[in-house]
Amino acid sequence: MRHYPTILSQEIRALLFSPITYVTAVLFLLVMSGLFTVILDQYSKEALEVAPAVTFFGAFWIPVFFMVPSLTMKSFAEERRMGTLETLLTSPVSTAEVVLGKFSAAYIFYLLLWGSTLGFHYILHVYANDARYLDAGPLVGGYLFIAVSGLLFISVGILASALTRSYEVAAILTFTILFTLIFGMRFLDQTAALNTGFLQPVKATVDSLQIMSHVDDFTRGVIDTREVFFYITGSVLALIFSILGVEYKTLNS
């Protein structure tokens, strides 16, 4: 792991120099601030049961669908297309270091972008002058959910990028996998076929893989280790497959 810091700083630099990062950041802030305004508007009209932060984090999937692909699509696909992956892998670094470096860089940006939305809550707090608006519980839970689920989302993006040489394909693939993970599981959970007694264990598994209900749990302050475990193992698995994917591609190039 002695090359990890070198690769990490190189990847952060590459993301900083890439216009896509800034386009993503602007789009992300536009979408999130729009969302936040709409939520506040609703709250000003009628009293609602849950804290604004719960509704805010409930919409986490909107930015995830465009942010994750745009932060990760270039990581391997672009290097493979340019041929720089060859120079990188013929220096004494291991594929694991490269994968981990690229993953960490994208993850750091993901966290930074989400971290910038803390400003919304702060502005609300300052202007509303009402301590109730800044409810620490849902905020901490929500950001914790973002940090933990981000591990899985970003590693899925890295995996998709490791499998192709075109970043368009990588982006679409990331989107498809994330969509399946977030909404596909929900549709699957609602299928009547799973209600037969024979398929009960499958039903129970699918039930516990509902990312949309995980976010509810986190913002309500229920931090279930099983859920945390799901994201961490999922992320580790995706990264291992990314390493295998990169190596398999070079074996057969």
Add this chain to the structure above:
Amino acid sequence: MAEIPDITIEVSNLKKSYGSLHAVNDLSFSVKRGEIIGLLGPNGAGKSTTMRILTGYMPATSGSVRICGLPVASQSEETKRFVGYMPENNPLPEEMRVSEYLWFRGRLKEMPRAKLRSRIDEVLELCDLKRNRHRILGRLSKGNKQRVGIAEAILAEPAVIIMDEPTIGLDPHQIIIVRDLIASLRGRMSVIISSHILPEIEATCDRVLIINSGRIVAQGSPSELRHEIFGHTNYRVELAGDMAALASQLTATQPSLKVASVSETDSDGFCVATLTTESTADLGEILLQTLPSQGYRIRSLARSHPSLEDVFLAATRRSWDARLPDKKNGQGDNRDPLPNA
């Protein structure tokens, strides 16, 4: 870094196949320390594949490669430390600056910071890139990019340098700079370069390997190759005199000398004769002395030098002939197509 052995690269029975296509077929060679080797071959001959296997980027189907005594297949992390590699087309990250890129590569190659700083200055000086050190790689000219690639390959002072077509796309002036740069590495590092540009290889390399369809079809120094492939030397003489008696006169002076062709006599009475001999000695002086004494007038005499290009064409043609299924008597001896240089 460990002591560098005398033989830096050992390749034995290397094979690489993609399905039914054999890109590299039973290749064996070794490279001594400080030697510059040229890898020649037509497109698709397996040059790049061989180089990629040497760097540990790609595994071989069978056979073994040892870099500085260590097997690439099982200890590629160690062998990669001995190798500086410049791939085909020299890919560079477009958005970085020259010095940043070299710094990044140096750190990846495990060079200590203090040493790297002075080494980058040294390498930039060596490759004549000092003025461009803060420029962005994507905006450099082709020749400068190529020099950045070479600077990167020699940066960590590796024992082995592998460069895939280092002079491709350069203008003659830049080619000379690159050639001098490669020649300056002689004796310190083992260098393998591949190229289509034959005078390039001839000017810089100690030894040439000609590869065709994954096999070595000829190897040796350029002059050895000439002799091996052609086995004869030609002289071109412009002379006037008794052409009919020329053949017998020549055989009297030097038994191996034969007249290959005689041109028409021009208005001054001179004609051009092409003489051929199996002898390796230079017969120029003998011809200049004996022909006038036998009543010939000589206007010019030249020893024609088969270029590496002729050697290359002859060697690759020979290997294509060797692959014909209904070839004559089994093993080797189909060296008959000897083109007249």
